[in-house]
Amino acid sequence: MNLQIIKGLWVEIASYFGKKVSEAQVKQYAEAWAEQFKRNENDLRMAFSKYRSNSENHFFPLPARLSAELEPQLSHKHKASVAVGRLFDAVNKFGYPDPQGARAYVGELGWSAVQRFGGWRYICENLGLNLNPGTFRAQAIAICEGHSGLGNENFDRPIGIEQRGGDLISIGALTNKMLTNKEK
16 A cells, blocks of 8 residues: 555545645545554455445545445345335245244344334234325334434333333334233
8 A cells, every 4th residue: 555646536536626745644644544444455446446436426535425425334224125125025925923934034124113113013003904005114114214324222212202201112112011911
C-alpha cells in the first residue's frame, strides 16, 4: 500500500468535486483510508468509481462514505420486503401448527410483524379472509422497516416504555400473564 498514491488519489477526488483541500486534510484522508479502514489504492479507485456513478452524489465524500461503497448494506425497506416475503412463504410452508418452525424460517424481523398482527395462528387463519393479503403485506413491510434499525432485543418490548416509566407490557407477556391466571 503506497500512501503517496493514496494521497494523490484524494487530491484527484477533491479536484473532481471542485474542492480545495489542504495538504494536512489530504494526509488525514489518506491515513484514515489506509489505517482506519485498511484499504489500498485500488480499493479507493473502485469506491470512487462507484460513488461518482451514483447521480445522487454531488459532494466530496469522506473516507467513511467511500469505504461504505465497497460494503453496501441492504436498506431497511429491502430487509423488510425480504422478511415479509418469507412470512408469506411460511404461512403456506408451516401453517399454524408449527409456529416455531415458521419463526425460525421468517426470522426475528419478520416475526415482529407477526406479533403486532395478533400472532401466528391469527395470521394463518385470517390471511385472505379478514386480512387482505395486499394490505397485510404493505402494513407488515412498514412494521418491519421501522424495526429493522432497532436490533432484535427491541422487538418484544412495547413501544414507549421508557417514557411511561415501565407500566406497559408486551403482548406476549400479557398473554402469558392471562394464561397463568386461568390455570390458577
